Amino acid sequence: AQTVTQSQPEMSVQEAETVTLSCTYDTSESDYYLFWYKQPPSRQMILVIRQEAYKQQNATENRFSVNFQKAAKSFSLKISDSQLGDAAMYFCAYRRSGNAGKSTFGDGTTLTVKP
Amino acid sequence: DAMVIQNPRYQVTQFGKPVTLSCSQTLNHNVMYWYQQKSSQAPKLLFHYYDKDFNNEADTPDNFQSRRPNTSFCFLDIRSPGLGDAAMYLCATSSPGTGNTEAFFGQGTRLTVV
Numbered sequence: 001a002q003t004v005t006q007s008q009p010e011m012s013v014q015e016a017e018t019v020t021l022s023c024t025y026d027t028s029e030s031d032y033y034l035f036w037y038k039q040p041p042s043r044q045m046i047l048v049i050r051q052e053a054y055k056q057q058n059a060t061e062n063r064f065s066v067n068f069q070k071a072a073k074s075f076s077l078k079i080s081d082s083q084l085g086d087a088a089m090y091f092c093a094y095r096r097s098g099n100a101g102k103s104t105f106g107d108g109t110t111l112t113v114k115p
Numbered sequence: 116d117a118m119v120i121q122n123p124r125y126q127v128t129q130f131g132k133p134v135t136l137s138c139s140q141t142l143n144h145n146v147m148y149w150y151q152q153k154s155s156q157a158p159k160l161l162f163h164y165y166d167k168d169f170n171n172e173a174d175t176p177d178n179f180q181s182r183r184p185n186t187s188f189c190f191l192d193i194r195s196p197g198l199g200d201a202a203m204y205l206c207a208t209s210s211p212g213t214g215n216t217e218a219f220f221g222q223g224t225r226l227t228v229v
Contacts, residue, residue, distance in 0.1 A: 033216045045158075045205065045220040052216075091157060095216065102148075103218060105157040 002027045004094050006106035013082045014114050020067075021077045021109045023092030031097040034068065036077045039108075040088040048090070051075065053097075079111075087113045118142070121206050121221035128196050128228055136191040136224045138206030147189040148218065149181060150205040158205055164189060193226075201228045 003026045013019035025034070036048040051059045051068050059066050063083075067076045079086055092106040119140045128134040138147065145166050150158035162171045164183045178200070180192040193200055203225050207218040 035217055037220075044222040045207075047217045047219075050217055089155070098211070102160060102163060107157045108155065110155070
């Protein structure tokens with residue numbers, strides 16, 4: 001079974017600084033997807049960024065980028081120029097290709113942004 | 116805007132009294148999921164529908180049932196809620212066949228059992 005591990009239950013960052021959230025996963029599959037989702041307090045979970053395992057290039061979305069290390073099964077999220085609105089719980093998720101979209105989530109990292 | 120809508124946002128039910136949570140979507144996605152999320156924990160998949168095909172997770176208690184009368188709607192029925200069922204329930208959709216690999220979530224229903 002696939003597992004996703006987020007080793008940092010809580011992280012904090014100063015506004016305008018950069019922070020990296022860690023995620024590792026375990027799988028025997030070669031074709032899969034990885035995601036970072038953001039869940040602000042009392043608000044819905046939204047997708048931050050997505051990485052296809054077959055792509056070597058790291059995904060980027062504005063201030064958000066990932067460091068995808070397939071051999072090491074590592075998928076970290078870097079948030080640059082942190083903003084107060086980035087404060088949320090961040091979940092790393094794995095989905096095997098062709099698996100009807102069933103995702104396995106990590107336990108989450110709560111990010112605090114200090115003004 | 117196309118979206119996933121869950122009603123109600125907050126639900127209080129009595130111990131042992133059946134309760135139904137609803138989810139609707141305007142995305143026309145063929146897959147719909149129900150997750151249970153307890154405080155500061157990862158969402159736990161209860162079951163999902165791939166079109167009309169129901170797929171139950173092995174560790175989902177029998178107390179939890181689901182119905183999907185059409186593409187747009189999906190319901191979560193808790194037959195006899197216990198105190199341990201108090202949680203946030205998240206509905207999500209996806210359409211893997213069209214390249215939408217991620218899940219789109221509703222705002223959730225927070226269930227309190229008294």
